[in-house]
Amino acid sequence: MTVAGSVKTIFLGVVLAGLLVGLSPRAAFGQLPEPGAQTDLPNPFSDTTVKPGKMLLFDLEARFAKDVLARGGAAFAEWFAEDGVALGNGAAPKIGRVAIAKSATWSAKDYQLTWTPTDAMMGPSGDMGYTWGHYEGHSKDANGNDVATSGRYITMWRRQPDGSWKVVLDAGSNEPVGGGDCCKLPAGN
DSSP, X not given: OXXXXXXXXXXXXXXXXXXXXXXXXXXXXXXOOOTTOOOOOOOTTTOTXXXXXXXXXXXXXHHHHHHHHHHTHHHHHHTEEEEEEEEOTTSOOEESHHHHHHHOOOOTTTOEEEEEEEEEEEOTTSSEEEEEEEEEEEEEOXXXXXXXXXXXXXXXXXXXXXXXXXXXXXXXXXOOXXXXXXXXXXXXX
């Protein structure tokens, strides 16, 4: 990584930390508000002050999600930069597009991964930014029963030398266990 790349990475980390400190406790941990509750989270579609960089990131995220829904894991891997990193919940990091492609082998028919960004921020230089939001995965188990997962994600984007945008970091975390589920003893004890 170059010195400029290190500075950008540190800057984005500081920006992320600052944003999390400034958000309400519910928003800082990426929880959806209760239905009908007032929220201080921005809505890029109704906010007339949204900057073009944020809209670019929302557009990239929408195209990424649409491609993955249509083509599955192969599409997921293709959106990553050569040096991209995928951090899955409880899984070892996948470093580099080749490693990500080897792990993203699902078909769109067997597993549907969808996500919606909640917010985005473009860095001051206009060549890096991030989105974060909610994801859902739907599949079937060996008995044909529906299996659903959901959680939060963050995607970091970087403009490539050819002007295209690629994912340099994608991280997800499953929704937390329900409040009453954390301390239950297994049945029969």
